[in-house]
Structures are given as C-alpha cells and as structure tokens.
Amino acid sequence: MLPELGHFALILALLLAGLQAFFGIVGPMAGRDRWTAAVTPAVAGQFVMIGTAVGCLIYSFVSNDFSVLYVAENSNSALPLFYRVTALWGAHEGSLLLWIFLLSCWTVAVSIGVTRLPQRFGARVLGVLGIVSFGFLLFTLATSNPFSRLDPPAPDGRDLNPILQDPALAIHPPILYTGYVGFAVAFAFACAAMLEGRLDQHWARWTRPWTTAAWAFLSCGIALGSWWAYYELGWGGYWFWDPVENASFMPWLVGTALIHSLAVTDKRGLFKSWTLLLAILAFSLSLLGTFLVRSGVLVSVHSFAADPTRGIFILCFLVVMIGGALSLYAWRAPLLKSQAGFDLSARESFLLFNNILLVVAAATVFAGTLAPLIATTLGLGTLSVGAPYFNPTFMLSMLPLCALLGIGIHANWKRGRLGEKSRVLLTTLVIAIALACLISFAIYSHGKILTPVGATLGVWIILTSLVDPIDRVRRKLSLSRSVVGMTVAHIGLGLFVLALTTVESFTTEHDVSLAKGAATAVGPYEFRFEGVKSIEGPNYEGVTGTVRVSRNGTPLTVLYPEKRKYDVQRQVTTEAAIEMHYGSNLLVAMGEDLGAGKWSIRIQVRPLVNLVWLAAFIMAVGGGISLTDRRYRLTRSAAEEGAATVGSTTVTGERAG
C-alpha cells in the first residue's frame, strides 16, 4: 500500500509543481496578485508531497519490502539498517527522487527568503523553480518510477552495490546534490530578473548568499567524493578526471566565477550581462552533468545503468530549460547597460581575469569530457581523454589565476592604487619564494620543475590573503564577515595548491609481489608482509593481510588491508589500509593472489594528501562564514533607504535540509 501512496504523492507533487510554475510566471505577467499569492502554498504542498514519497520509499527499504523493484535491486535483508536507508540514493531512480527532494527543500527556503523581496519578483523566482521541479518530476514518473512493483516479490534483494556500502559515500550524494541543485536558485533569480526586464545591483545582492551556499555544499560534496575514491576504490588515486567527476567540477568552476562576478555587480553595478550568463551556465552545467551521468552517452566508472529513453527525455528538458533561458538572455541582455568604467589596475580588472580564467578552465574540462562524444559523432572512432590532457591544460589557466589572486585582493575598486601596496606585495613574494624553496629542497629533497612554482603560489596566496586582515586587526578596525569568509576561502585555496603540489611532486608508489615474510623499502619506510587470513563480515567474506611497517628501523605500525567478496553481488572490493604518519599517508592495498602464499601488493606514500580535502573544506567554511554577513540580512527599513521599491533578503542560516 505504502509504495502506491508514495507514487500517488509524486503525481500530486507534479500537479502542484505545474501550478507553482503557472502562477509564478503568468501571475506577475497578467498582473493578477491573487494568482501570484497562490505560489507559496503550492511550494509548501509540493514539499509535503515529495517528503511523503521519500518517506514511503525509505519505509519500503527499512521494512525489506522486496515487492518494490527498486528495493529488490538495491537492498538485502542482511544489509545493515544505515545502508538500507542510504540505499535510497544507491541507483538512478532513488537518487533522482533525492534530487527532487533537495530542490523542494531549496524552494521552501527561497519562498521564506523572498518574502522580503518585491512580491512579483519573488513569485517569478519560485515560478522558474517550479518549472525545474515539474521537469524532474515528469522525468521520474515517466521513465524512472522508484515505486514500480515486482510481481511476484523477490525472496530477497540483490543488495546494494558493495562499493557504495561506505559511510562517506552514504553522505556524499546528498551534499553534492544540495550543491548542484542550489545553482537552480541562482538560475531562477537570473531568469526572474530577465522576465522582469530589469536587473539592478540589488538583484546581485539577493543572489549572492544563495550562490555562495550552493557553492560551499558543492565544494564539500566534491571533496567527499574524492576522499571516498581515494580509500574505497583502493588504488590510491584521488582524482581521475572521470566524466562524472568532471560533471560536478564544471559547475563548481563556473560557480566560483559567478561568486566573484556577482561581487562586482553588487558593489559596482558592472558585468551585469556576464553575471546573468554565468548564473545560467552554472545550472546548465549541473543539468548537463545529470544528462551525462544518466543517459549512457559517456562511459564512466560511476555511471548509472544506461537507458537511451532517459537520455532523450533529459535532452528535451535541457533544450526547454537552457534553450529557453539563453533565448531570454539573447532578448534581454542587450538592454542592460553598465555605466561606470574602471582602471586596468582596479579590482574589477582582476575579477574580470579571474572570471575569464575560471571559464577557460571549465571550457578545457568541458572539451576534454565531451571529446570522446564529439569524436564518435564525427565518425573519428573512439577516443579516450585522461590526465595527460587535463593536467597541463588545467594548470595553464590555474597558475595565472593563483598568481593574480594575490595582487587582485589588494587592488581597490575603480582605481587600483597598487603603487602604495607594491612594497607589501614584494615582501610577501620574497617570503613565499623562500618558504617554497625550504619546502621543495630542504624538507623533501627532490622534486619536479613545477614544484617550486606551485609551492610559491600556495604560500603567496596564504600570505597575501592575511596581510589586510592582520593590518585591520592591528589598527583595531572592524572586519566584516564577508571579508573574513573571503580570507578563509582564499587561505583554503592556498593550502590546496600547496597540498596538491606536495602530493603530485613527492608521492612514491611501488607495486610489488611479496611472499609471506618478505619486505620492501619505500623511502625511509620498510613494509614487511606477514601473510593473509580469512575474515567474515555481515554480508561478505574475504581475506585480510598483515603488513608490518617500520621507519628507519624502528617499528611504526601494522596495517591490515582487506579484500572482500560480497555474497549477493559477487563483487570484489579492495579495502586499502591507510594511516597517516609524519604528515604522509601510508597506503597498502592487496592485489591478486599469485599463488604459493605470494600476493601482489601496492604500497604508496603520499605526503599531505589529507590536506587536499581539508583545504576544500576550509574553502567551503569560508563560503559559510561570508553567508552570515550583515549585508545579507539588512532590516527592511535599512534597505528601503537605498531604494524605494526594494526589500532585502533574510537568508541567514537557511539551508536545504
């Protein structure tokens, strides 16, 4: 009964989304205030319905109802309760439902936030979000119903994909999707402004906190995914330039550009049409990512079961949403004029470079991701694009970006006045180079050509970010939350560059075959293999190896890498043993049983790799801090001083839940 109730709730949600879209778009156009007022109740109703559907599906999982096809395919009675709940998003249908649920959470938050904005504008924003939600609900109901029954019921389920049975991956999709979906809000604000035909600086201020929140979630989501790939896929890599990874990384790059260009539009009223385009692009890339992952046009380790009808549906949806928004853009953007000019050395110039470089970076990733597809289309055969393409092209735009960041944050708006800052900048540069040399040549004795460059840039970003806040604190001046947030995020970036440089320069890796009792040396470490014994888990069996590690002759630790075979899916997973010592991650993973007690074993020593993910979280925290800035929660009266028709946002603390 409950699955049918969930199905029915989804159908009602579809109708409500249609109403929300219709009243939100047509109401303000026709000037009917009562229609406009109907939007918020539709949002609330839709949230309740989608929540009900999610609840029903979770219940089916928890109660092991294998008469539901999706449950039978992705769960098992031996699966621990926690994973039975998270199995909800273990495959295509359920993760689509999660996508829709998070969108409705964002929409509810927006509907609360926009009560302080002009009513018609708010209705338009919600109307656009209604269209997005309608499209995805229709997609789910038409091609991917998670409530389909299985007749007769399966005696037991096929179990959740073993590589998804992991705590980090259990929480990775909700956080990543919250970020993805969050860009829908910036997109809706942009479309609403274009529908209204006016876009002033207030628009940028209203959009900023939503964009930053979405961006922070996306940063965390990507970092979690990378962390999971590192320890669960078992072979010690943390970024593979896989189409699915790229699909989440492209919106992140464009979203980062959007955050910066929104700052310019907010503070100076410039870059208006460009900001609009970025807002459309960021969400379009999220949608495109959804398309790539679920249509089967690209082959990836993470992709869902391929289904061309789904692909066609999403493609039509892309044409409606992105095509519609871009047409609106072609029509409205020429009307936008930016009056003010700025110096070449002004902050605006630097942010313009920032935007260009980030978009170029996104474009190179885009080109690399779609190249195999384009090659097939043109009949050039199959093509695979990997790190040898992505690493250098990506660095080509990222290195200048990092270099300019340090100068740009010291430039003033309108007129740069960098001359006054040149001494500070020069001093920080000298210190950065000195520290970088110390890292490259004293701590780690060897390196590559780019090692000193990367290290210098990392240290330089951190130092230059700190100069201004330290100066203000010394002079006992106040620091706004948005400046603190920016500083923290930039320090995060600096640490990230530093960590990445170290990891890429100084990682050592050995694939060896070891018999019981044999040892191999990696740098100062010695790894001694002491054989395997069999183990048994709740829904798997396997072997665990014992590897004794010593450093410069003194015993350090014992590692127990595992190889598991899951009973139902008969899939083998590699559980690498990872421990951090002296800032480096020691990783031991079991390969194949070579017979006669010999095993192939991968040993890897990666310095500072944990800092890569930590730095990404620091960036996200920076975004979170800037969200709490007073500017975004001005009282109504304060905002009305500035512009008669304009209210203000109260977005602090609202998150998609």
Place this chain on the structure above:
Amino acid sequence: MNRFLIPLGVFALLVIVLGVGIKHSPELGIIKSPLLGKPAPEFTLPNLTSPGAVVKSTDLHGRWYVFNVWGTWCGGCRQEHSTLLDIKRAGVVPIIGMDWRDTDSEALSMLDQLGNPYETIAVDKDGHEAVDWGVYGAPETFLVNDKGIIVYKYVGPLTPQAWEKEFLPRLPQRQAGTAGAPAKS
C-alpha cells in the same frame, strides 16, 4: 548580429552532438546485469525429471547453453513456453531449465501437458541458487558460452523476435549458421 545570441548558438551545436551521442550510445536496450561477462555461478541441484539424480554445472562446461528460470506459478513462463519448444525443435542450442520455488508434481504435470523444451531441469526449491544468478523475477533467460561466461540476459517472457534479434546473433557462426538457418527465414 546580436552577440548575445552566441551562447544560444553554441548550445544548439551541443544539443546536436548530444543527440547523436544518444543514438550511438552503447548496448541499446540491454538489461544490465552485473553478471554479464562474468562466469555463470556453479551449482549442484536435484534433477526434476529423474529423482535422486543431480544437475551439476560442471557437466555443462565446454558448450553453449541457454539457462531458463521458470516456475508453474508464473504466467509469463507459460507464455514463453511455445517459444522455448520452437527453440528446442530448431536444435541450435540446448536449454537448461531451473524450476524456481515450485512443487515438483505441479512442474511435471505442466511439462506433461505443454511439452518439455528442456534438456535437463534443475530444481531450486528455496530460491538460493536464483539469488546467485541475480534473478529477480521469472521468467529470466541467460545465454552462457562454451567458456562458462554469461554473454546475455533477457528479462520477461521470451519472444521469437527477441530470440532472433538478441540470442541467435550472439551464438557462434557454426551453430547459428547451420541449424539456426530455418529459424531465421
């Protein structure tokens, strides 16, 4: 020319590429199974037609066979029965049956009435073996090659069209070409 039209133009090109991409997308319409390309599960099960004897997967090694999961309680299985009998008549490849969660007497009486398309029938009374094959509903039909690898899986009642389009082309030329010729015409 309005420069703000450029993004729309670029997007239109992208849609064309993606559209063609879908048309070319690999493995159109196959129901994915994690077992595809993997060795068929090994089993030893009671034999339905000769009590006391067993059906062993090791006896099947070295030749192509169709593995059909069925039960008398399953409507789709009765539906596909005539197709299975046709396949048996064509003699291209033997069909091994697995009677899934069923009572032996009912299974035998159904085969008496409708005819027996199977070379041998294994009995999976408690449904454990079906789990190993990743079965989630009868009927399901697998094609296993001479190396014991599952090369194809079909879910639902087997139709003559599906047999000609999906199974015959996958069989080696020698088998499909000689005995399979009448079935194709």
